[in-house]
Amino acid sequence: MSPVVLDLDHWDRPEDEHDLALLDLCLGPTLDVGCGPGRLAAALARRGQVVLGIDVLAHAVGTAVRRGASALCRDVFDTLPAEGRWGTALLADGNVGIGGDPVALLRRLAEVLAPDGRVVAEVAPPGTPLDCGWATVRTEVETSAPFRWSVVGVDDIDRLASDAGFRVDDVRRLGSRWGAVLEAA
Numbered sequence: 689m690s691p692v693v694l695d696l697d698h699w700d701r702p703e704d705e706h707d708l709a710l711l712d713l714c715l716g717p718t719l720d721v722g723c724g725p726g727r728l729a730a731a732l733a734r735r736g737q738v739v740l741g742i743d744v745l746a747h748a749v750g751t752a753v754r755r756g757a758s759a760l761c762r763d764v765f766d767t768l769p770a771e772g773r774w775g776t777a778l779l780a781d782g783n784v785g786i787g788g789d790p791v792a793l794l795r796r797l798a799e800v801l802a803p804d805g806r807v808v809a810e811v812a813p814p815g816t817p818l819d820c821g822w823a824t825v826r827t828e829v830e831t832s833a834p835f836r837w838s839v840v841g842v843d844d845i846d847r848l849a850s851d852a853g854f855r856v857d858d859v860r861r862l863g864s865r866w867g868a869v870l871e872a873a
Contacts, residue, residue: 691821694824694837700751704863705863710810710865713858714778716802717773718777721778721779721783722783724781729741733756740758740760741760742764742768745832747830764796771799773802775802775805777800778808779809779810785823794854801872804871805871807854807869807870808868811841811845812842813866822837823837853872854873855870855871857870
């Protein structure tokens with residue numbers, strides 16, 4: 689099966705009202721995991737919120753910084769600044785799929801978050817089956833090597849969160865998108 693192609697240009701747009709509604713769920717210092725070109729990290733920074741974006745794509749991190757976001761070229765599974773003190777880990781644009789194992793990612797985020805921290809995850813609509821496979825990121829100048837990726841829908845987030853030691857506190861529709869708030873169980 690061919691990898692899913694994730695188009696970075698889609699994420700390199702101004703934030704919209706649904707993005708802002710997702711950001712309203714972020715409490716305290718926020719780690720934007722897989723920040724891409726920084727549209728959401730920059731929007732949080734403009735709100736005066738402490739935010740750090742991380743992404744493995746140097747091109748995306750450079751764009752995020754030029755946009756006014758604090759961002760580092762870092763893998764979420766590596767050592768991160770302020771581990772154990774983040775109020776929110778933001779997984780926008782389906783980034784709950786990073787690494788191809790949502791439970792492993794959520795368990796890692798439990799290490800990064802403060803004890804009362806939360807995960808704000810954008811998930812796929814109801815009826816979308818869990819799919820663990822491969823993806824590539826395409827920019828205007830290059831396409832990445834394939835990497836592990838998952839698609840997680842509303843129907844699976846409760847079970848995955850529970851397996852990782854979280855509980856789903858809220859699920860809401862944000863226009864055509866869906867957001868879930870996970871808190872420690």
